[in-house]
Amino acid sequence: MTQWYIFHDLTDQEVLDIQKNLREIGAQHDMNGLILLASEGCNGTVAGTAEAIETIRAYLTEQFAAISFQDWTSDVRPFKRFKVDIRKEIVALKHEGILPSGNSKHISPKQFHEMIQREDVTVLDTRNAYETNIGTFENAIDPKLNSFHEFPNYVEQSNIPKDKPVLMYCTSGIRCEKASEEMAHQGYKEIYQLDGGITNYLKEYPEGKWNGECFVFDHRVALDSALLPSKRYSLCPKCGNPGDVKTACTACNAQCKLCADCLKQAPPACSKRCRHELTQNAFDKSGK
Ligand SMILES: [Zn+2]
Ligand SMILES: [Zn+2]
Known part of the structure; x- marks a missing residue:
């Protein structure tokens, strides 16, 4: 692929x-x-x-x-x-006029690996919370975005110093193309982005400064540090975020993996159909 x-x-x-x-x-x-x-x-x-x-x-x-x-x-x-x-955009920042100008500094995994260890650098993850929850770089700030278009607002309200280098990364690099432009627009002077993103870094540093797994937007769900499809996570059948808690479906008894949040909220169900069955049963009982 x-x-x-x-x-x-x-x-x-x-x-x-x-x-x-x-x-x-x-x-x-x-x-x-x-x-x-x-x-x-x-x-x-x-x-x-x-x-x-x-x-x-x-x-x-x-x-x-x-x-x-x-x-x-x-x-x-x-x-x-x-x-x-x-689509309107190939990566949705929903901030018109923010287009990659080609002026932001792309740095190689090797340069990134060196810079991330410096104390005067702010390391910023530009991905969403459901991604950062299962893996991030050491010392990275997690903006806990629900969606990438929250990024401009986040930066505005953050107190990330404007006079210090910002080192940013995302999965493959595309979000940083716009994120770096947005930060430049807001007055940040020295912005570096990891060329090719986390996946490119892991190719060279499988045992480097990355902790956890890297979420990807396809059926592999996430990649481990060897860039192999995750053995740990599958998509939670309830919320669609990565889940790693093994359990049995209350309706059909099939083995499934849910995320910890959904598991707290209701009896586990392996699918929409089983969830429907469970709510239907609960409704029937309460109706008597
Ligand atoms: Zn869930
Ligand atoms: Zn089931």
Whole structure:
């Protein structure tokens, strides 16, 4: 499987043409994945045979000259279908005018590894709380975002010093492209972003400054420090966040994994159907 993002101005017609071409490649090669297209660029994660990956990479490289890919192998089929969706943004900050200018400083995993150990640096995680809950870098500030578009507000209300270096990271780097621009906009002078994100760091430093697992937005749920699909987490059938508490479904007795929060709230259910059955039973009993 392979992953990429690129910021590149596209006209509406170009977006439609690329969507059509990508859909054709996906269908021809029986691929699965999710690709987002917008007037600001393209962001995607896809899986398929080596030949399929080769074809889609060749097409994208022809389309967007300077595009780089991150590759993985996975035993887990990461997506059910192959989707190419058109959105307003390829990563939703919902703050108009904040577009990567290409001026922010990208630093390599090696530079990041060195900088994160400096005392004068603020380390900032730009991901959401359901991601930071299962893994972060040592000493990182966790803004506990519910969604990335809360980031501008968070920065405004934070007391992160503006005159000290800020070292930021996200999963693959795309959110930092906008997060760094937003911080520059708010007066931060020295901003560094981890090139290729956490996954790129783990390739070089599986035993480095990272603790826990790295959430990913597909069926692998999370990656361990060796970048293998998580053995620990699966998506909680109730809330959709990563869960690691093994339990038995109250309705059908199947083994399932829930998150600790949902487990506290109600008797465990392995699926929507079983949850429905349980609430129905409770309702019937209370009705008597
Ligand atoms: Zn849950
Ligand atoms: Zn069940």
